[in-house]
Amino acid sequence: MEIGxxxxxxxxxxxxxxxxxxxxxxxxxxxxxxxETYSEYSVDFAGELMKVIGDSGIRxxxxxxxxxxxxQTIFSRTERQRRDCLEWYERALDAGAILGAGVYVFxxxxxxxxxxxxxxxxxxxxxxxxxAAMAAKRGIRFAWENVFxxxxxxxxxVDELKEYGGTEGLYYTFDLKQAYLSGHDPYGYLSAxxxxxxxVHLCDIDGEGNLCLPGRGEIDFxxxxxxxxxxxxxxxxxxxxxxxxYADWRELGEAAAYLGDALSQSSSPKIR
Numbered sequence: 001m002e003i004g005x006x007x008x009x010x011x012x013x014x015x016x017x018x019x020x021x022x023x024x025x026x027x028x029x030x031x032x033x034x035x036e037t038y039s040e041y042s043v044d045f046a047g048e049l050m051k052v053i054g055d056s057g058i059r060x061x062x063x064x065x066x067x068x069x070x071x072q073t074i075f076s077r078t079e080r081q082r083r084d085c086l087e088w089y090e091r092a093l094d095a096g097a098i099l100g101a102g103v104y105v106f107x108x109x110x111x112x113x114x115x116x117x118x119x120x121x122x123x124x125x126x127x128x129x130x131x132a133a134m135a136a137k138r139g140i141r142f143a144w145e146n147v148f149x150x151x152x153x154x155x156x157x158v159d160e161l162k163e164y165g166g167t168e169g170l171y172y173t174f175d176l177k178q179a180y181l182s183g184h185d186p187y188g189y190l191s192a193x194x195x196x197x198x199x200v201h202l203c204d205i206d207g208e209g210n211l212c213l214p215g216r217g218e219i220d221f222x223x224x225x226x227x228x229x230x231x232x233x234x235x236x237x238x239x240x241x242x243x244x245x246y247a248d249w250r251e252l253g254e255a256a257a258y259l260g261d262a263l264s265q266s267s268s269p270k271i272r
Contacts, residue, residue: 001225002236003260004030004061006201009241009252016040017052024056026253030236032062032199033099038069041091046098061236062143062173062199063096064105067150072109074131075124082127090134097138103199104140105173106131108150118160119151125166132169143198145173146189148182155188171198174228175240176219177211190227197233201240202259211245215258225263237263 005028007019014022016036023031033049035041053060065071065088074085096104109119128144135142146152161167172193178201179186190197202224204217214221228237239256246252 001228001260001263002030003256003263004028004032004236004238005252005256006032006034006238006240008032008034008064009239009243010249011036011243013243013249017049020049020052020058021056022249024058026250026256028253028256029057030059030061030238032064032105032238032240033060033096033101035063035065035092035095037066038088041065041088041095043094043098046095049099060096060099060101061238062103062105063092063099063101064107064145065092067107067110071107075109075119075127077123086131086134089131093135093138093140096140102139102141103143103171103173104135105199106142106144107147108144108152110150111153121161121164121166125161125164128161128166128170129168132171136169141171141198142169143171143173145175145178145199145201146182147175147178153182154184155192158192167196171196173199173201175201176224177201177203177205177240180205180209186224187227190231193231195232197228197231199235200228200233200237202237203239203241203245211241213241213246213251213255214239214262215255221259221262222265225265228263 005023007016010019070085070088073081076082132142144152174189174197176186179189204212204214204219206212206217
């Protein structure tokens with residue numbers, strides 16, 4: 001399985017245009033681009049990134065935006081709020097199209113007031129279909145990510161939304177760390193996503209439940225790789241960790257190499 005790196009791994013030490021050369025230096029050929037702020041949701045900025053990528057051979061598999069900017073109110077009950085949010089969403093999609101990204105990673109609204117009952121699926125289902133269609137027109141798959149503090153915080157969310165027709169044209173991003181933080185079985189998320197899996201975020205988890213670089217924790221990546229392949233997914237696995245999970249950014253290259261080996265084996269190699 002091909003391994004990619006998210007530019008989010010370098011945040012906030014390196015700007016987006018600075019992170020891509022680091023990925024190239026590490027010998028990783030696939031990237032997920034984290035667009036960090038409003039000025040980056042533009043075709044002009046995407047064009048600047050393409051100049052940075054140049055002839056390096058780096059392929060942008062996916063993009064995502066900073067969740068609080070517009071995703072929080074994109075399903076608002078008022079049309080004006082939705083329209084404004086969708087304008088920013090479309091700008092991000094246009095940037096993604098310039099970059100050649102095939103996936104838009106969507107976090108969705110947060111459960112700001114606690115569980116408080118399920119989302120209003122009847123309201124959001126047609127809006128999700130519209131967002132998926134907007135992405136599809138640009139050759140991009142709209143991939144809702146499981147996030148422990150957002151609506152998609154449990155595997156059952158997929159079938160709950162499906163009951164209202166909200167999964168038409170919808171794909172999913174599987175995030176291992178978010179699955180663990182949710183308290184639900186990660187394999188339950190993979191089972192729910194089925195053949196609509198379009199993107200994968202991986203890290204490792206140590207014996208105390210802390211996030212860490214692959215190879216330094218206890219995740220059985222051989223088993224996980226088998227489950228991912230069983231879903232029919234053939235895309236890259238994106239290494240996505242936080243800045244506090246490593247001392248030197250060059251460690252990310254070692255972790256990516258380990259992850260690639262571990263995912264392809266019948267049993268995970270020994271932890272370094």
